[in-house]
Amino acid sequence: MEQPVARLRSVVLDCPDPGALAEFYARVAGGTPEPDDDWVVLNVPDGPRLSFQRATGYAPPEWPRADRNSQQFHVDFDAGPTWEDVDAAQEKVLALGARPLDLDDQNGKKDFRVYADPAGHPFCLCRIEHP
Structure with missing residues (x-):
């Protein structure tokens, strides 16, 4: 390398x-x-x-929008190996001022939930299975 x-x-x-x-x-x-x-x-x-x-004149990203003011990047957090871990982390981030953007997993294929921080940046709480 x-x-x-x-x-x-x-x-x-x-x-x-x-x-x-x-x-x-x-x-x-x-x-x-x-x-x-x-x-x-x-x-x-x-x-x-x-x-x-x-940032003077800051405008928060809009999620999920690609046409204007898109997210540009986001932060992923390892919330733990189980959905109970993610549920517990979700309670805490919502209490801190986060707001939900996408909590839906209709097909059972997503291992994450999307939130906005207090300034509007998207971030994810991820279910990560540890070896």
Whole structure:
């Protein structure tokens, strides 16, 4: 394998209130937000660093829309190996201010549920079977 060009440092989310959004994700994934003016860093334990920056005129993505203001990317969280784990995680993220976008699994083939964080970014709680 070829040597990488660079190492991934952060995934950065634009938002109207970086401190509030960093606090939401800290409650979901762990870590302590480190504010610096219009920028907040969250070092997620055993995960990537998430950063949040204030964006004037921020407009949340619309899910699932490809024609305008589409999601562009989303964050997946491992909620555990059972649907009971996902149900428990769902209760917690909804209590923290997330809102459901797609909880429907009509065919029993999806292993995830889609939510919006308080700024409107989509994220998923995934059922991951661990070896």
